[in-house]
Amino acid sequence: MIDLSANENPYKHNEKEFEFSTKDLNRYIGYREFDVILKELSAYTGCDKKHIFIGPGTDYLIQKVLLNNHKNKNLVILNPNFYRFTAFAKNLNMKIMRIQLKPPEFKIDWAGMGIKNSIIVIDNPNNPTGKLMINKVELEKLLVDNIVIIDEAGFEYSDSTFVDMIKDCGNLCITRTLDKAFGLAGLKVSYMIVGQAVSEKLDKGVDINRPALSLSTEALKNRKYMLETVSNTLAEKRILSKELEKLGFQVYESQANYLLVHTEVKDLGLKLKGKEILIGDLSETWLGGYYRISVGSKEENLQLIKELKTLVI
Amino acid sequence: MLQVKWGGGDYLKEYNFKYEVIGETNKETNSDDTKNIAKLLVAKKVEAIIFVGGDGTARDVLDAVGMNVPVIAIPSGVKMFSSAFVFSANAAAEMINTFGNDFLEKEVLDIDEDAFRENILAAKYYGTVLVPNIEKLLQGKKAASNTQGRAVDKKKEVAKYVIEKMEDDCLYILGPGTTVKEITTGLGVSKTLLGVDALFKHKIVGQDVGEKEILKLIDKYNKVKIIVTPIGGNGFIFGRGSRQISSEVLKKVGKENLIIVSTIDKVGSLECLHIDSGDYEVDKTIKGSINVIIDYNEEIVMEVVC
Incomplete structure (x- = not known):
């Protein structure tokens, strides 16, 4: 997972x-x-x-x-x-x-x-x-x-x-x-x-x-660990943000190590869970269609994008 | 345009619009007339059908048009829970001005009468129409009140808090909905689910009252407050489901005497609250921040948009 x-x-x-x-x-x-x-x-x-x-x-x-x-x-x-x-x-x-x-x-x-x-x-x-x-x-x-x-x-x-x-x-x-x-x-x-x-x-x-x-x-x-991983996460955030936008997600500019996104894809959180990926689903507790995605490692982010492509395209 | 005795054609004459009369009737119009005119408009290959009405009219238009022609639905009826409706006439004007080629499927709903008889405010899916894709100008669909578990407990806590704060010298006008009804249940008195009732010193002094009766009550009592709950899914506090609480009523009572109640799961899922009392000037006095009671001793600040 x-x-x-x-x-x-x-x-x-x-x-x-x-x-x-x-x-x-x-x-x-x-x-x-x-x-x-x-x-x-x-x-x-x-x-x-x-x-x-x-x-x-x-x-x-x-x-x-x-x-x-x-x-x-x-x-x-x-x-x-x-x-x-x-x-x-x-x-x-x-x-x-x-x-x-x-x-x-x-x-x-x-x-x-x-x-x-x-x-x-x-x-x-x-x-x-x-x-x-x-x-x-x-x-x-x-x-x-x-x-x-x-x-x-x-x-x-x-x-x-x-x-x-x-x-x-x-x-x-x-x-x-x-x-x-x-x-x-x-x-x-x-x-x-x-x-x-x-x-x-x-x-x-x-x-x-x-x-x-x-x-x-x-x-x-x-x-050293903190400085390196923060640098990696910020770099990965930029890449992930662009990839998500390419898939039609509305991505909000973030100053943190996660991205808030909005999508019309129904039950995205549940669908990704079925593909062994967990993201923060805000649909139940806040506004429908909003999800919070932590910026993962390069491999995790690539896997996320790969699975998202099967859901949105 | 269907020409009735004093119909749409007569209105348009006053505004120099180019129009064509495609049907006529002298009798009082009914549901069949709506369907007939909609079918005639489809046959004329119109780009869009703009109609004014409530959920009943929306169902008639849907029956006749299906998804063949996009519609712009302007709310003006008793029940207007369908997400196909724009949230105000101003919004409809903007939608007409920006009309393009991108359309969304939106639901036409009506109150579930079976659920209503069980005292549950729930909406029933009827069908789907095409509307111009300007998401922000559309109402959200009516979400069913959660009648199980925590939501019910929270409504009781909201009611307990409101009852504790009630003043003996104040008349309370109670809007429709299960959250408001919980207040009267807490007081041991009976209230209509979809009607507007009046409460004074913990007793019902007006049941299912109309606008005129409300205005009379306001004149009779010095101090008046209105308690309402937003409609789940679209966030309307006034202008949908409780037309009796009119712009005139709101003008007399004032924003400072509005008490909004809800559960967090309902109001927390709304970007903002809406008002469309029919008088834009009155709506403007209510727009901006407003506190909504969501639990005992707990409130949420929401923005009211008109």
Whole structure:
């Protein structure tokens, strides 16, 4: 089965890339050990380590912000989204406000929304559209009356970040992950860079396990895999995009490692599944005829195009 | 053009259109007249048939024309769930102006009367017509309400939330549909499925009311809100299925007093909501962002397009 449904990095790691010792598995992680990954992330992001929090997945980190800041606040999210923290927010009695994304631009008039007293989560680039959803001026205005969490899970592909605003914007949080560009989805390690006002309310516990800590630190020290695979994916994305357009798909420009496409071919997701290829089918949860295709390896993409030709021609 | 006592030919005289009268009748027109004129138009080898009506007219045209001639269907009836319809007269004008050689097959539907008797709002496939390929100007087809599992639970949660927010000094005009009906079910009162009803202090004060009755009720009560649900598949909140809530009614009640309810699976599958009240100026006051209640304490911001 070729899985192009979850925005994962398609490239395998070299087994020799990582060294992991089992000798301390009987011990909890000490703060001094934890400090090593914080220093690596500080070097990678250019932010002071006091602003950085690490956790098992982005949902976990966002829940941490919600738990400590939810009083009298709404939660604003985009629709569709692939987060799991909305049930958590409901349990905190937060009012949830979704904003429907509308083709072809998928743009949001943030100023016109008049959002106040909210925690706003914006994935940038957005999943599934691959679009950048907000600019610096819009973000600065939202931060006046709200806490804003920018999810930069696709940062390495988009090369677009608001990290430089962290030191001046106490209500800004930026989440990132090692799941995608670093190819560590199996470890599920994410980190959050948090402005002063929000970080004061968060506890700085050690929330990941020893294998995750060790392998993530290695990956941050040696970024060769990340740089090479991001470069490959961006090159493959351009090729895949053109091939899909040739087959009559409407392909939306994407800043991420996946492409949003629209097609009149009925039940495309099911048909491809029958050919051992999985893609993200948004027809059931969002708009009919829309699919999200992760950019795979060259071989995977060629196989996808080959099978698509049998379905659309 | 079929010439009736005061028919299409008389309208066209006023606008300097070139036209030819191809049939005449003095009696009150019925379904057979629609079919006859459509057949005559096919025999005349016209490029397209433009008709104004509801699902019933669409069925008659389909019976007579099949897929031999493309149609442009302008909605103006009681039930207009077919995806063959453009979403407004303005859209039809644009379709006529850009008429070309590319056509799509679109469905003609009608309410499934059997399902309706079981209190399920479902659409029944009747046939297919050819329409000009300008996808954005067409309505989506009416999707059946999901009457099983989660959707029903979500409707109950929506109803619970709306009931909690209801004010005792406010009259609520309730539009058609199963989501709105869940509110009255929650209150233990009875509501028509496809009609418009009025509710005050948790009691029905008007059942299956028409436009005139609604306007009278608005005059009688100081505070009035309208609760409606979008039509699944095409997203109309006003102008389809609830003509009683007219442009005059909307003008008096105002956008700030509209409560839109839906389940996320229905509204989340729509790019936007539509309005075609018959008065473009009124529609313009409602267009733009609007919140739709989709669950207990949960809303989605949708764009209303007219």
